Amino acid sequence: MSDLSIVVTHAGAREERTVTTGTRAWELYADDADVIAARVNGVLCDLAHELRDGDEVEGVAIDSKHGRDILRHSTAHVMAQAVQQLWPDARLGIGPPIENGFYYDFDVETPFHPDDLDKIETAMRKIIKEGQRFSRRPVADAEALAELKDEPYKLELIGLKGSGHGEDAAEGANVEVGGSADGELTIYDNLRRDGNLAWKDLCRGPHLPTTKRIPAFKLMRTAAAYWRGDEKNKQLQRIYGTAWESKDALAAYLAQIAEAEKRDHRKLGRELDLYSFPEELGPGLVVFHPKGGVIRRVMEDYVRRRHIEEGFSYVSTPHISKDGLFHTSGHLPYYADTMYPPMELEGARYQLKAMSCPMHNLIYQSRGRSYRELPLRLFEFGGVYRYEKSGVVGGLTRVRGLTQDDSHSYVTPEQAADEIKHLLNFCLGLFRDFGLEDFYLELSTRGDTPKDKFQGSEEDWATAEAILQQAADESGLELVPDPGGAVFYGPKISIQAKDAIGRTWQLSTVQYDFGQPAGFGLEYVAADGSHQQPVMIHSAKFGSIERFIGVLVEHYAGAFPPWLSPVQVQGIPIAERHVAYLEDVAKQMSERGLRVEIDDSDDRMQKKIRNAQLQKVPFMVIAGDQDMEARAVSFRYRDGRQDNGVPVSEAVERVAAAVASREQV
RNA sequence: GCCGGUGUAGCUCAGACGGUAGAGCGUCCGCCUUGUAAGCGGAAUGUCGCAGGUUCGAUUCCUGUCACCGGCUCCA
Numbered sequence: 001m002s003d004l005s006i007v008v009t010h011a012g013a014r015e016e017r018t019v020t021t022g023t024r025a026w027e028l029y030a031d032d033a034d035v036i037a038a039r040v041n042g043v044l045c046d047l048a049h050e051l052r053d054g055d056e057v058e059g060v061a062i063d064s065k066h067g068r069d070i071l072r073h074s075t076a077h078v079m080a081q082a083v084q085q086l087w088p089d090a091r092l093g094i095g096p097p098i099e100n101g102f103y104y105d106f107d108v109e110t111p112f113h114p115d116d117l118d119k120i121e122t123a124m125r126k127i128i129k130e131g132q133r134f135s136r137r138p139v140a141d142a143e144a145l146a147e148l149k150d151e152p153y154k155l156e157l158i159g160l161k162g163s164g165h166g167e168d169a170a171e172g173a174n175v176e177v178g179g180s181a182d183g184e185l186t187i188y189d190n191l192r193r194d195g196n197l198a199w200k201d202l203c204r205g206p207h208l209p210t211t212k213r214i215p216a217f218k219l220m221r222t223a224a225a226y227w228r229g230d231e232k233n234k235q236l237q238r239i240y241g242t243a244w245e246s247k248d249a250l251a252a253y254l255a256q257i258a259e260a261e262k263r264d265h266r267k268l269g270r271e272l273d274l275y276s277f278p279e280e281l282g283p284g285l286v287v288f289h290p291k292g293g294v295i296r297r298v299m300e301d302y303v304r305r306r307h308i309e310e311g312f313s314y315v316s317t318p319h320i321s322k323d324g325l326f327h328t329s330g331h332l333p334y335y336a337d338t339m340y341p342p343m344e345l346e347g348a349r350y351q352l353k354a355m356s357c358p359m360h361n362l363i364y365q366s367r368g369r370s371y372r373e374l375p376l377r378l379f380e381f382g383g384v385y386r387y388e389k390s391g392v393v394g395g396l397t398r399v400r401g402l403t404q405d406d407s408h409s410y411v412t413p414e415q416a417a418d419e420i421k422h423l424l425n426f427c428l429g430l431f432r433d434f435g436l437e438d439f440y441l442e443l444s445t446r447g448d449t450p451k452d453k454f455q456g457s458e459e460d461w462a463t464a465e466a467i468l469q470q471a472a473d474e475s476g477l478e479l480v481p482d483p484g485g486a487v488f489y490g491p492k493i494s495i496q497a498k499d500a501i502g503r504t505w506q507l508s509t510v511q512y513d514f515g516q517p518a519g520f521g522l523e524y525v526a527a528d529g530s531h532q533q534p535v536m537i538h539s540a541k542f543g544s545i546e547r548f549i550g551v552l553v554e555h556y557a558g559a560f561p562p563w564l565s566p567v568q569v570q571g572i573p574i575a576e577r578h579v580a581y582l583e584d585v586a587k588q589m590s591e592r593g594l595r596v597e598i599d600d601s602d603d604r605m606q607k608k609i610r611n612a613q614l615q616k617v618p619f620m621v622i623a624g625d626q627d628m629e630a631r632a633v634s635f636r637y638r639d640g641r642q643d644n645g646v647p648v649s650e651a652v653e654r655v656a657a658a659v660a661s662r663e664q665v
Numbered sequence: 666g667c668c669g670g671u672g673u674a675g676c677u678c679a680g681a682c683g684g685u686a687g688a689g690c691g692u693c694c695g696c697c698u699u700g701u702a703a704g705c706g707g708a709a710u711g712u713c714g715c716a717g718g719u720u721c722g723a724u725u726c727c728u729g730u731c732a733c734c735g736g737c738u739c740c741a
Contacts, residue, residue: 223668235737573699574698622700
């Protein structure tokens with residue numbers, strides 16, 4: 001038996017080691033229970049991987065990104081084994097790790113019921129207890145086809161891999177067949193302690209050494225999902241689960257989900273009396289109550305003022321138009337199924353608008369335009385209607401009637417890059433004022449999507465994508481490519497913002513459009529007297545005002561900063577005799593434009609505090625005998641802080657200052 | 666649009682092997698007049714989502730439908 005020299009790396013340090021032939025990776029980590037896989041020469045491997053001379057080896061810890069993926073993928077295997085135990089006719093789809101967990105798809109006669117999850121979890125616990133070994137076995141394609149003859153979906157994946165489409169098979173399918181440099185297929189056998197085969201699956205790996213190494217998991221929900229993500233394919237039954245390196249990590253994750261549920265804008269909207277979704281109106285149609293109306297109005301006033309400061313002109317256009325307009329814009333062939341159907345009147349067909357750009361084009365076109373007027377910037381609150389599919393509407397995030405803070409910049413081609421940068425900066429400043437600080441950009445291009453889904457020439461697209469790319473690069477923000485995500489008339493940049501609990505939301509979009517100016521025959525007279533076609537740049541800052549309100553409610557968990565709070569100050573008299581005094585204080589505040597209410601109900605003062613607290617009012621101003629005597633009030637903040645005996649004039653200033661600065665309190 | 670789940674008072678929820686329902690909060694009416702998260706007493710409240718079917722009888726069982734929720738697909 002000869003010796004091998006290998007290099008073991010850990011946290012950047014390199015250590016040369018000599019080991020005997022036949023040494024497997026796990027032997028290097030026998031005393032480190034956190035290591036569940038190894039990276040050998042940069043490739044993730046099972047701990048059972050046999051080392052060769054010159055290998056560079058690094059342990060993969062279970063709480064690292066890759067370690068969690070391996071844990072989760074292994075847990076998916078355990079779940080699939082459990083499902084096939086309980087439902088032997090279940091056929092396997094794919095089972096990749098995903099953010100925070102994993103799923104596995106099954107073709108079953110009867111969809112799973114939520115109660116089935118308990119049964120499956122029980123079976124999984126048994127499998128974990130058995131300490132089954134995950135054992136890797138390379139197989140030739142023909143062998144794999146023979147072994148998996150009862151798994152039609154796996155056969156399909158093998159076939160796709162054979163034809164060189166392995167990567168396209170489905171998102172997540174490369175954990176089954178992709179990745180291996182030599183295109184070799186592998187099967188993972190789950191072996192019991194006595195060596196008997198418990199279960200097997202086509203899989204690239206790697207996996208945990210044994211099922212015992214799954215510290216904590218939970219099945220979350222069942223759902224249907226189209227095979228290979230295509231609506232035309234059969235729906236399989238998907239089970240989502242989560243798995244973590246420790247019971248504590250699982251508990252923390254579940255707590256995070258519970259926190260998100262507490263912030264749900266649908267729930268808070270009802271509790272804070274902001275808005276509702278009356279059944280009588282129909283799905284996706286929202287009414288804003290007085291308190292929600294305040295938030296809307298403050299946002300609208302703010303964004304209108306900001307647009308004007310940034311060189312926009314505020315305009316207004318109707319909600320309805322003859323359908324020819326949307327044919328000219330090119331929207332109608334593309335979006336016919338998501339626009340409300342036409343109304344026939346006096347021989348014409350009228351449609352509710354689903355976007356305002358065609359109408360802004362009419363304003364541009366209303367007279368001749370000179371290059372001296374460009375950039376010409378139009379902005380409005382466009383009420384638009386989109387017949388979103390019934391399964392996607394929900395809350396404020398996806399509605400059928402919405403208000404866009406929709407703007408269009410008409411520019412010369414040379415001005416486009418600067419205008420895009422201008423718009424991106426505008427958006428970022430705006431989000432910061434709303435307390436969102438953490439962003440990244442997404443650049444949506446054509447990618448390899450069939451060209452007939454997009455309008456315009458190769459050159460136009462190339463130019464547009466290059467300009468957006470450059471503007472995005474210069475922003476200094478992280479940029480995520482989104483090939484295939486472009487709109488039919490041009491590429492776009494979207495700004496993704498992270499909220500208080502780390503979720504990302506797509507907010508603003510900036511789109512480069514050469515198609516509509518061509519379709520409408522838009523022109524300007526250039527310096528040399530020639531007629532030229534402008535470029536239009538679409539941008540929406542909030543996107544949809546409804547949706548942005550939903551995001552803000554969740555971001556702030558309903559506890560808005562004072563400038564956005566429907567009620568900024570709740571006046572609380574200690575006894576009835578203090579009401580008049582507080583009314584006088586309230587009057588002074590109202591005169592400063594502050595929103596004040598006084599609770600003069602029969603409730604006890606403690607109850608009034610509780611109510612104001614539940615309504616998440618930022619400032620409670622309490623007054624009793626001591627305060628009256630001192631011409632003062634007592635502050636109570638949402639977090640329970642108190643500041644008593646504050647002179648009235650100072651109290652007014654304090655609230656006014658907090659509102660003016662848009663700070664959170 | 667597709668798959669699954671859910672639908673009982675304004676809200677959160679309980680309940681009945683089929684005999685038309687209950688709690689807490691809220692609301693209303695009294696009493697209490699109060700110092701930093703629920704004072705006390707009383708009252709009213711529902712086509713048990715809607716429409717058919719089975720049944721002597723359906724809120725309960727069946728079918729359809731609408732709405733919502735979780736996913737999938739989609740998102741100008």
